[in-house]
Amino acid sequence: MASSRTTIGKKSYQLFFGTLANETRLTLINALREKSLNVTQICETTGFEQSLVSHHLKMLEYHGMVFKKEQGKFRYYTVNEKTIKPLLEFIDAHMKEYCCKILAGKR
């Protein structure tokens, strides 16, 4: 049994990381870190087009990174703090320690 190994396949990781490997989606997540917003409010905050925002929110929701709450004709989105916050903190620590080339400004 190769057991301390994860039980979740490469494809799943690829989808998870792929979901976060996008500047637009990271902007949406960041916008939602303050508080829940509906789609129109997200568009106002970020300056992105409505259909673009909807497409990306769908993907974020599908991967459990945001949650949707229906309220009349509005759809309020909330960031999954439990995942997103520690994840970004963890990565900050990695970057500070290892990614000198990136932090140095190039690329």
Added chain:
Amino acid sequence: MASSRTTIGKKSYQLFFGTLANETRLTLINALREKSLNVTQICETTGFEQSLVSHHLKMLEYHGMVFKKEQGKFRYYTVNEKTIKPLLEFIDAHMKEYCCKILAGKR
């Protein structure tokens, strides 16, 4: 001061996640989780072409996810356990809790 917020920009996250959002690179990381291997050994283990492996290792190294150790004409690569292991464990936990749609088998 929006201070508990990360100091590292969206672009850096995009590059970090983008590096891991690829099945080939995840396969390389997985191959290296057992032990350090040189490029030829990685090719044997994974079945990938040498130039493909070199391209991807370069990216992984650049982002601090693997380390390279020169030994004569060989280049031994080691996974960055400190980052990769807890990261994958963390994501497993996220998946188990939120990504039912993915785990259910579709996509």
Added chain:
DNA sequence: TTTTCATATGAAAAGCTGTTCATATATTTA
């Protein structure tokens, strides 16, 4: 010192992802 082995790299082709546009659906208001 020529050949062989190990790895790296640049450029082109193939494949994938993001954005836009047009439009659909669903809810509320007039």
Added chain:
DNA sequence: TAAATATATGAACAGCTTTTCATATGAAAA
């Protein structure tokens, strides 16, 4: 119920990423 508002979705195009191929570089062995 017609019009307005809020959100979602499919398809096409543009742009980016991955893979392949040809070849370069560098170290070791013959």
